[in-house]
Amino acid sequence: MxxxxxxxxxxxxxxxxxxxxxxxxxxxxxxxxxxxxxxxxxxxxxxxxxxxxxxxxxxxxxxxxxxxxxxxxxxxxxxxxxxxxxxxxxxxxxxxxxxxxxxxxxxxxxxxxxxxxxxxxxxxxxxxxxxxxxxxxxxxxxxxxxxxxxxxxxxxxxxxxxxxxxxxxxxxxxxxxxxxxxxxxxxxxxxxxxxxxxxxxxxxxxxxxxxxxxxxxxxxxxxxxxxxxxxxxxxxxxxxxxxxxxxxxxxxxxxxxxxxxxxxxxxxxxxxxxxxxxxxxxxxxxxxxxxxxxxxxxxxxxxxxxxxxxxxxxRGVTQRSDYSERIDFADGVLPPSMKTLRHSLSSELSFDARPGYLRLHGGQSLGSLHEQSLLARRWQSTSFRAETQVEFSPRSFQQIAGLVCYFDTNNWQYLNVSFDEELGCKVLRLDISDNGKWVLVGKRPIEEQEAALRLGVRVNRNQAQFEAAKIGGAFVPIGEPTAADRLSDDYVKELGGLSFTGAFVGICAQDLDDHSSFADFRYFDYREFPGECA
Structure with a gap:
């Protein structure tokens, strides 16, 4: 045989x-x-x-x-x-x-x-x-x-x-x-x-x-x-x-x-x-x-x-084909799959500040080469869904937190909670950076009673659909589908750059004012769809 x-x-x-x-x-x-x-x-x-x-x-x-x-x-x-x-x-x-x-x-x-x-x-x-x-x-x-x-x-x-x-x-x-x-x-x-x-x-x-x-x-x-x-x-x-x-x-x-x-x-x-x-x-x-x-x-x-x-x-070994994982932050530990950018988040991250949650203090922007507050894992399929639950009370448009698909400082797609001074309330935004050009893709007000939100993204090969839900409610799309395949070294090379990494998905927080804000995350879930892997 x-x-x-x-x-x-x-x-x-x-x-x-x-x-x-x-x-x-x-x-x-x-x-x-x-x-x-x-x-x-x-x-x-x-x-x-x-x-x-x-x-x-x-x-x-x-x-x-x-x-x-x-x-x-x-x-x-x-x-x-x-x-x-x-x-x-x-x-x-x-x-x-x-x-x-x-x-x-x-x-x-x-x-x-x-x-x-x-x-x-x-x-x-x-x-x-x-x-x-x-x-x-x-x-x-x-x-x-x-x-x-x-x-x-x-x-x-x-x-x-x-x-x-x-x-x-x-x-x-x-x-x-x-x-x-x-x-x-x-x-x-x-x-x-x-x-x-x-x-x-x-x-x-x-x-x-x-x-x-x-x-x-x-x-x-x-x-x-x-x-x-x-x-x-x-x-x-x-x-x-x-x-x-x-x-x-x-x-x-x-x-x-x-x-x-x-x-x-x-x-x-x-x-x-x-x-x-x-x-x-x-x-x-x-x-x-x-x-x-x-x-x-x-x-x-x-x-x-x-x-x-x-x-x-x-002989006789079954090859692993699914790398889905759910991280419950109440456990107080991070799996080895989760990584940070350029530094360890030793002072920005805490499991003790609010039991049952991961508290992430706002760091520098997603364009920073120094100290971002970002925690993510590599994509291991091009057909997956990622989700998190976040509680965040920004006081300024400069305070931001949410779910991100990230390639490098110039190329990312970010579903985030922030504050809009003209509306006088929290807002949910979908911002993307395409070769360093920032574009607002979608925005909606957040009702005052929505203390916590679930944020998600469904990646299906070359497209990503971001979505959000109230606790206990159904997910609704935020903005139009984005070009997920642009989070790649090939896309960067087409634009004249040279990159060697791959796409990540995770959670992050920024405070572009006084670095005093923080967001509490309940879990992070990465779920691949069997039979649809790239």
Missing amino acids: GRTGISNPILRGFNPDASITQVNDDYYIATSTFEWLPGVDIYHSRDLVNWDLVASPLQDGINVNLRGNEDSGSIWAPHLSFAEGRFWLVFTDVKSRGQGLDALNYIISAEDVKGPWSEPVFINASGFDPALFHDGHHHYFLNMLHDYRPERDQRFAGLVMQEIDLPTLTLKGERRHFFTGTDLGVCEGPTLMKKDGYYYLLAAAGGTGYSHAATVSRSKDIWGPYETSPFHPLLTTKDDPTNPVQKAGHASFVQAGDEWFIVHIMARPLSLQRGHCPLGRETGLQKIEWIDDWPRLANGTHWPQMVIEAPKIA
């Missing part, structure tokens, strides 16, 4: 740049989080199919400070490994993305993946997407080299490597160039693996969008020269625009028994002709085979598949 198939992605919704490592029968994947905290999501599995979020080591005020970092900056492409009885996490904190590129590289470590993690050690800022390679008791720090000089044709100046002393995390010896790239150009996310006498260099290339790819080169000597695989590239959909798996690249090897796989970036456009991808870049799984000591996708092509045969270690 044949094995059942599993569907990609294995990590749904905004989980890019997967770095996988194995410790005995346990597998761990680390993914990028950019400006969202806690930073670097680490997932655990024993079957490569179902994954649990078990750690997010980067915490505001402890080992990272993201305040002021621009959209889609901050935490890029972590690398997770295990050596000398410890987990090692390498990450980049991108402070600026201009020609100079301030990309600060750090390493932290822990005996247990759940922590405690060590204090970060700064290594260098020569480029982004660094990694560690452990070759017995020799350890190497590899990275790409960024060239800021305007007279150069490109910013990529090759891959470099240097030995590193793990106990002290001190670089030693000389930094050496060891690879100049392939015909696909810039190498990102380089990782090394040793197998059967060869060093295999796996790297991302071709940018981060629809031309993305993964390449493989090998050498008998760690310092090269490296020859490029005859199966080149290993992975891409650049030449396959109707494949439901798009933007394939940035991969990482893993062995499971006698089988080999790669985890890789992928995205699912709403239309097969390379439409928008509001779920962002996700993590897929593909089986590989070895031909004359070269890896190749097991399907004999370089095109990834949406459905693959389940790994042998996953």
Whole structure:
């Protein structure tokens, strides 16, 4: 009897740049989080199919400070490994993305993946997407080299490597160039693996969008020269625009028994002709085979598949397909799915001020790069409904609270409670920011006796309908449907920007006056619609 198939992605919704490592029968994947905290999501599995979020080591005020970092900056492409009885996490904190590129590289470590993690050690800022390679008791720090000089044709100046002393995390010896790239150009996310006498260099290339790819080169000597695989590239959909798996690249090897796989970036456009991808870049799984000591996708092509045969270690496992969750704030805890922007809300959030509720004090505007009071979770489907209950007593139009669908500081859709001085009462507003242009989509007065309101949004692929209800009453639409697919990196790119994240939905509060107002939220519910997932 044949094995059942599993569907990609294995990590749904905004989980890019997967770095996988194995410790005995346990597998761990680390993914990028950019400006969202806690930073670097680490997932655990024993079957490569179902994954649990078990750690997010980067915490505001402890080992990272993201305040002021621009959209889609901050935490890029972590690398997770295990050596000398410890987990090692390498990450980049991108402070600026201009020609100079301030990309600060750090390493932290822990005996247990759940922590405690060590204090970060700064290594260098020569480029982004660094990694560690452990070759017995020799350890190497590899990275790409960024060239800021305007007279150069490109910013990529090759891959470099240097030995590193793990106990002290001190670089030693000389930094050496060891690879100049392939015909696909810039190498990102380089990782090394040793197998059967060869060093295999796996790297991302071709940018981060629809031309993305993964390449493989090998050498008998760690310092090269490296020859490029005859199966080149290993992975891409650049030449396959109707494949439901798009933007394939940035991969990482893993062995499971006698089988080999790669985890890789992928995205699912709403239309097969390379439409928008509001779920962002996700993590897929593909089986590989070895031909004359070269890896190749097991399907004999370089095109990834949406459905693959389940790994042998996953025999009998049912793949999770629904990520719905309801958060009752009376429990006084937040699940690991909930994240904040650039800081931890340590002083803005309270479960004790009003038992049974989460109190959120008004912070800076949704356009702020510093201290927003926003708590949200990633979209993991393009067919879902989110809902919350809020009590809020604004005294000014500058005091705002509600339910938000958020991509970045310039692109969001916000159903909020505020105050209108001309009407002399609270109002319910639907405001959107489209590439930084704020537009009022809908508004209605709130009756004085409506102390609490339920706010909701129903996302159906490329549209979102916001709605509201009195307690005990039926939901009614607020404004016309909005363009949900504009909360995507593709839309930002069409307008001349460059972004790498995905859409989130959650709750937030702003006080653009004296920061004295607060809103009380009773629950947050995220409910996917089975069979309608993107």
